[in-house]
Amino acid sequence: MGTFLLELVKPLRWRWVLSAGCGLVGALAKTAVIVVAAQGVIGGLSARGWLISGLAVLVAAVASYGEQYFGHDVAFRILKNLRVRVFAHLVTLAPAGLDQQESGRWLQLIGGDIEALEVFFAHTLGPLAIAVGYTLCLCAGFLIVSPVAALAVLLVALLVGAAIPLWHAARVAALTAEAAEAQRATRQYVFESSENRQLSDQLGITEARAAETQTQLAEAGRLRQAAERLQNTDRLAVLLVLTSGWALVVWLLPPDAGALALSFPLLFAPQQALARLPGALSRGLDAGRSIRALLAQTPVPHHEPLGQEAPTTASADWAIRLAHVSFTYPGAERAVLRDVSVTLKAGEVVGFVGASGSGKSTAAKLLMGWFAPDLGQLVVTEKEGASASLRRINYMPQCPVFFHETLRDNLTLSRAQPDAVIGQQLAALGLAPWLATLPAGLDTVIDPHHLPFSTGQAQRLELARALLRPSQLLILDEPTSTQDPDAMSRLLAVVRREFQGAVLIITHRPETAAQCDRLYRFGDQQVASV
Numbered sequence: 001m002g003t004f005l006l007e008l009v010k011p012l013r014w015r016w017v018l019s020a021g022c023g024l025v026g027a028l029a030k031t032a033v034i035v036v037a038a039q040g041v042i043g044g045l046s047a048r049g050w051l052i053s054g055l056a057v058l059v060a061a062v063a064s065y066g067e068q069y070f071g072h073d074v075a076f077r078i079l080k081n082l083r084v085r086v087f088a089h090l091v092t093l094a095p096a097g098l099d100q101q102e103s104g105r106w107l108q109l110i111g112g113d114i115e116a117l118e119v120f121f122a123h124t125l126g127p128l129a130i131a132v133g134y135t136l137c138l139c140a141g142f143l144i145v146s147p148v149a150a151l152a153v154l155l156v157a158l159l160v161g162a163a164i165p166l167w168h169a170a171r172v173a174a175l176t177a178e179a180a181e182a183q184r185a186t187r188q189y190v191f192e193s194s195e196n197r198q199l200s201d202q203l204g205i206t207e208a209r210a211a212e213t214q215t216q217l218a219e220a221g222r223l224r225q226a227a228e229r230l231q232n233t234d235r236l237a238v239l240l241v242l243t244s245g246w247a248l249v250v251w252l253l254p255p256d257a258g259a260l261a262l263s264f265p266l267l268f269a270p271q272q273a274l275a276r277l278p279g280a281l282s283r284g285l286d287a288g289r290s291i292r293a294l295l296a297q298t299p300v301p302h303h304e305p306l307g308q309e310a311p312t313t314a315s316a317d318w319a320i321r322l323a324h325v326s327f328t329y330p331g332a333e334r335a336v337l338r339d340v341s342v343t344l345k346a347g348e349v350v351g352f353v354g355a356s357g358s359g360k361s362t363a364a365k366l367l368m369g370w371f372a373p374d375l376g377q378l379v380v381t382e383k384e385g386a387s388a389s390l391r392r393i394n395y396m397p398q399c400p401v402f403f404h405e406t407l408r409d410n411l412t413l414s415r416a417q418p419d420a421v422i423g424q425q426l427a428a429l430g431l432a433p434w435l436a437t438l439p440a441g442l443d444t445v446i447d448p449h450h451l452p453f454s455t456g457q458a459q460r461l462e463l464a465r466a467l468l469r470p471s472q473l474l475i476l477d478e479p480t481s482t483q484d485p486d487a488m489s490r491l492l493a494v495v496r497r498e499f500q501g502a503v504l505i506i507t508h509r510p511e512t513a514a515q516c517d518r519l520y521r522f523g524d525q526q527v528a529s530v
């Protein structure tokens with residue numbers, strides 16, 4: 001873990017050293033101001049004393065600024081670098097690696113863990129380095145006056161800066177872990193509730209979910225408050241250590257070191273700043289562990305990436321085939337498919353039918369190259385059987401997905417495409433009358449939480465999106481589940497007319513299956529051609 005964290009800060013080490021250096025100089029300058037002021041209280045200040053304290057105030061101010069500036073510079077650069085790395089890695093894991101993963105986990109990682117690491121570098125490592133350097137300088141200062149008093153200073157510094165924070169951490173560790181878990185669960189719940197707001201409205205459970213969110217937030221708050229309360233006992237312990245140390249040092253110091261004796265209780269601010277260190281340290285280490293685990297996650301073996309060449313439509317000879325394929329999901333014990341072969345050819349509409357869980361979507365994912373088969377092959381051919389690379393595939397998932405963008409951008413996925421072409425596609429799918437009701441037309445901004453269309457229209461819009469993007473294979477996952485039989489026939493007729501590539505339909509509906517050219521029936525790890 002240490003190596004991973006050091007690796008993050010390595011390119012920024014000089015900025016970090018500058019921040020810690022400024023912090024140390026600032027702390028020493030503040031101490032000089034305190035001692036000179038104590039001297040003033042005891043015997044009045046000479047002109048030299050005023051000059052020294054004036055200079056020390058100036059140095060302390062500049063050094064504090066430097067510490068904050070460089071410290072935050074390091075922290076925000078780490079924040080940026082980590083976010084870029086994590087997002088880039090998520091892209092390499094998608095889609096198979098993110099399949100069936102909890103969104104709350106990603107939110108916690110991106111929102112909570114990366115920020116915890118930023119805090120770790122800005123408010124944990126820096127103060128630790130400053131406190132260690134400062135304690136050494138303080139002991140050296142006292143050593144000149146009295147070696148025994150220097151030992152007492154070291155003891156107080158260790159108690160305030162290490163023993164009390166560690167004692168605090170031991171009591172607070174379980175609470176912190178529980179609070180982090182509560183936060184993750186709350187994020188997942190809030191995320192799901194807002195994503196499925198429409199469904200909650202339909203079922204009349206929106207208020208119940210809102211109340212549950214309040215309860216979860218209150219629980220997370222309660223855990224945080226419990227951790228805060230523990231700090232009061234720490235403050236008391238620090239007060240006790242400082243007053244006993246003070247009495248001891250006053251007794252040990254020679255009479256002419258009155259300024260040091262008087263200022264003693266105010267000399268341990270850098271050590272007191274470490275009060276929360278172990279908590280932040282363990283939170284930082286936990287966050288580091290989850291981020292490292294994500295970055296170490298290797299992409300699921302999949303087919304070679306889709307070709308980068310310009311989008312293409314299928315030639316008449318184009319075909320894609322799973323040949324004698326067996327597949328078990330990573331970590332699962334039972335194979336979903338065993339020695340299965342299916343072929344899809346340009347111009348054909350093929351249906352996958354079979355019971356729920358029989359492996360229809362899995363076969364589609366293998367065709368899309370999300371996963372590589374354990375045995376057998378994914379074969380793509382064109383022009384009289386010559387092998388070809390897997391190019392553009394369009395997948396229309398069961399649940400339509402819309403972004404908070406204009407209708408145009410939702411349909412073209414931000415590619416330049418003439419409005420006339422989009423309009424024709426919508427008209428072909430029977431959506432022209434609906435489009436005419438939108439005052440802003442294609443410029444209408446779609447709010448994913450308040451969709452301005454029905455579920456059936458949403459599926460047709462998704463199909464329009466798929467047809468607007470030239471591809472060789474179009475996979476429709478239950479495309480007609482919310483369509484009435486007439487609308488369904490029209491929809492399939494449009495697909496046949498508008499699309500030249502191979503079409504795969506995954507369906508449970510006999511009416512849809514009846515309209516396919518060929519069917520594959522899935523069941524018990526096997527597939528039969530019907």
Ligand SMILES: Nc1ncnc2c1ncn2[C@@H]1O[C@H](COP(=O)(O)OP(=O)(O)OP(=O)(O)O)[C@@H](O)[C@H]1O
Nearest residue numbers: 099100329332336355356357358359360361362363
């Ligand atoms: N990412 C995954 N990781 C592990 N197991 C999975 C994953 N996706 C699906 N499965 C399992 O693989 C089996 C086949 O699932 P699949 O989704 O392919 O079935 P299906 O025939 O498409 O079902 P449905 O008609 O309900 O969509 C099921 O037992 C399912 O639980």
